[in-house]
Amino acid sequence: xxxNLIIRYRLITDQLIRYSQFLxxxxxxxxxxxxxxxxxxxxxxxxxxxxxxxxxxxxRATIERxxxxxxxxxxxxxxxxxxxxxxxxxxxxxxGTWHEKKTICGNCYxxxxxxxxxxxxxxxxxxxxxxxxPQQEIVYVYKNDEKFHDDTKRIVEIQRERPTWFxxxxxxxxNTTK
Amino acid sequence: MSNLSTRxxxxxxxxxxxxxxxxxxxxxxxxxxxxxxxxxxxxxxIEGYIRTHDETRQYAExxxxxxxxxxxxxxGTMQLMDYWVNDKDLIHKVFKVYVPRYTNTIGPYTNSYRxxxxxxxxxxxxxxxxxxxxxxxxxxxxxxxxxPRNYSNILTNVLLNEARKEYRTExxxxxxxxxx
Ligand SMILES: [Zn+2]
Numbered sequence: 498x499x500x501n502l503i504i505r506y507r508l509i510t511d512q513l514i515r516y517s518q519f520l521x522x523x524x525x526x527x528x529x530x531x532x533x534x535x536x537x538x539x540x541x542x543x544x545x546x547x548x549x550x551x552x553x554x555x556x557r558a559t560i561e562r563x564x565x566x567x568x569x570x571x572x573x574x575x576x577x578x579x580x581x582x583x584x585x586x587x588x589x590x591x592x593g594t595w596h597e598k599k600t601i602c603g604n605c606y607x608x609x610x611x612x613x614x615x616x617x618x619x620x621x622x623x624x625x626x627x628x629x630x631p632q633q634e635i636v637y638v639y640k641n642d643e644k645f646h647d648d649t650k651r652i653v654e655i656q657r658e659r660p661t662w663f664x665x666x667x668x669x670x671x672n673t674t675k
Numbered sequence: 676m677s678n679l680s681t682r683x684x685x686x687x688x689x690x691x692x693x694x695x696x697x698x699x700x701x702x703x704x705x706x707x708x709x710x711x712x713x714x715x716x717x718x719x720x721i722e723g724y725i726r727t728h729d730e731t732r733q734y735a736e737x738x739x740x741x742x743x744x745x746x747x748x749x750x751g752t753m754q755l756m757d758y759w760v761n762d763k764d765l766i767h768k769v770f771k772v773y774v775p776r777y778t779n780t781i782g783p784y785t786n787s788y789r790x791x792x793x794x795x796x797x798x799x800x801x802x803x804x805x806x807x808x809x810x811x812x813x814x815x816x817x818x819x820x821x822x823p824r825n826y827s828n829i830l831t832n833v834l835l836n837e838a839r840k841e842y843r844t845e846x847x848x849x850x851x852x853x854x855x
Contacts, residue, residue: 500799591821596791601819603791606808613720613816630717630764632771637815663817 506551612660619655679751681740685783689729696726708734709761715785716765716773720810722790728809732785734759735811739784742774776813786810788819 558566566575586595589602596602616637620626633651638644639659646652697704711731714721721728738759745752747770756766777784790806797804808819826832 500801590824600789600791605821606790606819609817609819616816617718627717628762628764630762630768632767634772634776635815660817662821664822 502552509551608662612663616653616655620653679741679745679755681737681744684733684736685781686732686736686785687729688733689726691726691730693730696730709759712738712759713762713765715809715811716760716768717762719814720808720816722806722808725789725805725807728807729787732787732809735785736783739769739773739777742769743777746770773811780812784812786812786819 565571566573568574568576570577572578585598587598588595589605592602592604594602594604619637620635625631631651633649635651635653636647637653637655639655639657641658693704694701697707707727708731711721711723711727712734715731715735738756741752741755747753753766756769757763760766760769773784787807787809790808792803792805794800794803810816810819827836
């Protein structure tokens, strides 16, 4: 509903601006006669009428309609729409911030995103990664990890210590100590 | 192409109308899916809009399933790979990295999680735009879902364990008395 109104409003404003170039003189011509020494540039007044009249409703809503909007239990009622508390919010067990039930915690995901980007940036050869991708498993080794040599895997060393929240075993076991 | 057959997909199929995912007809839709597929196979973890990325997920699952079943000597599989993967170095990656990695896994080979919605930051603020994060399984990056916790030291669990032990010892004593 609102989207249709906004789209229609933009269309009408574009059309009016386009037609006003033919009907009235363009507002940029107002600068021609002005002396160049003036430091403050005054914007010329728009020749268009006030557009806010296009956003108003055409017909007055009936009293029945208005009373339904104010006082009813229907979902279109404003009190129901903005007055009911949301029940689908959860609190993260790790950091305690609130997030929606269907989504993951955004605060915890931010550090995972930063760490992933840092791991990608630590790959030495960017052109090889983007155009001739290595045909092996890529293993990232941190500073305090055990170093190993394996010809079947591509080993990338990172000059940092492994974060405490990033456990080394990638496949989790249920009911294990952290 | 009708000879190629695999099991049914093990991912949820989105309900969105497929032709409305992208504008520009079938060609534009295929181009979009090819671009996202290449990004997914290369980086192994990407973010994006739920409509396009959930659609692409099915294609990735299907390609890996076919590669596992038929191998790289099969004509139809290689034709499909040639069509759907734009960068040809990724075809080698599918056969040399993903197929050995997923030999023992049955289920889906990708994960997708919904990212938190940023209200009012997009072009139409009243329409919330849901983004997801798509990843291949067993990638070297840190896990998105946190480690499982150890709840055995919580007070209620300790008390319940003790109560369970007492109940078992009492029951054993009662049975021994009956046997005598
Ligand atoms: Zn959190």
